[in-house]
Amino acid sequence: IIEIIKGDITKIEVDAIVNAANKTLLGGGGVDGAIHKAGGPEILKECKKLKGCETGEAKITTAGRLKAKYVIHTVGPIYRGGNNEESKLLYNAYYNSIKLGDKYNVKSIAFPAISTGIYGYPKEEASSIAIKAVKGYLEVNTNIEKVIFVLFSEKDFMLYEKQLGLT
Numbered sequence: 226i227i228e229i230i231k232g233d234i235t236k237i238e239v240d241a242i243v244n245a246a247n248k249t250l251l252g253g254g255g256v257d258g259a260i261h262k263a264g265g266p267e268i269l270k271e272c273k274k275l276k277g278c279e280t281g282e283a284k285i286t287t288a289g290r291l292k293a294k295y296v297i298h299t300v301g302p303i304y305r306g307g308n309n310e311e312s313k314l315l316y317n318a319y320y321n322s323i324k325l326g327d328k329y330n331v332k333s334i335a336f337p338a339i340s341t342g343i344y345g346y347p348k349e350e351a352s353s354i355a356i357k358a359v360k361g362y363l364e365v366n367t368n369i370e371k372v373i374f375v376l377f378s379e380k381d382f383m384l385y386e387k388q389l390g391l392t
C-alpha cells in the first residue's frame with residue numbers, strides 16, 4: 226500500500242496530492258509554489274475562501290490543471306529545536322491529511338516531505354514520523370489503497386528506503 230517515488234509531486238497521478246502549505250494558504254515557495262504554478266490560479270482562488278489553516282490541520286481544494294482530483298493543504302510545524310510539540314504537530318499534519326482524503330473517498334494520495342524544506346525539520350526524524358502517522362491511519366478503517374511518499378532528492382529517497390526497510 227505504501228510506495229516511494231523520487232520526483233516532482235505535481236506530476237504524480239493520484240486522486241489527491243498533499244501540499245506543505247503555510248498557515249495563510251495563500252501560497253509560498255518550495256512544494257507549495259510548485260503546486261500552485263502547475264495547478265493554475267483556480268487552487269489559490271479556492272484557498273482564499275478557506276481562511277487559513279492551523280498547524281497540524283488540513284483543508285481540501287480541487288486541483289486545477291493537475292491530474293489529481295484534489296489538493297489537500299496541510300501546515301507542518303516550523304522546527305524550533307524540537308521542544309515545541311513539533312513531532313506531534315508533524316504527525317497530525319500527515320494523519321489529518323490522509324483522514325481528510327479518506328473522507329473525500331480518495332483511493333490514492335501522495336505526500337511530500339512536509340516541514341523538511343524551509344521549515345527546517347530534521348529529515349530523519351520527519352521521515353519516521355511520516356511513516357508512523359500513515360501506517361497508524363491505515364490500521365484503522367480506510368478505503369485508501371495507495372499512499373505515495375514523493376521525495377524530491379535522491380538522498381531523501383534513500384532515507385525513506387531505509388526507514389521502510391526496502392534496502
Ligand code: ADP
Pocket residue numbers: 232233234235245246254255256257259301337338339340341342343344345346375376377378381
Ligand atoms: P516546508 O515549508 O513544509 O518545509 P518546503 O516546500 O520548503 O516545505 O519543503 C518540503 C519538502 O518538499 C522538501 O523536502 C523539498 O525538497 C520538497 N519539494 C520541493 N518541491 C517539490 C516538488 N515539486 N515535489 C515534491 N517535493 C518537493
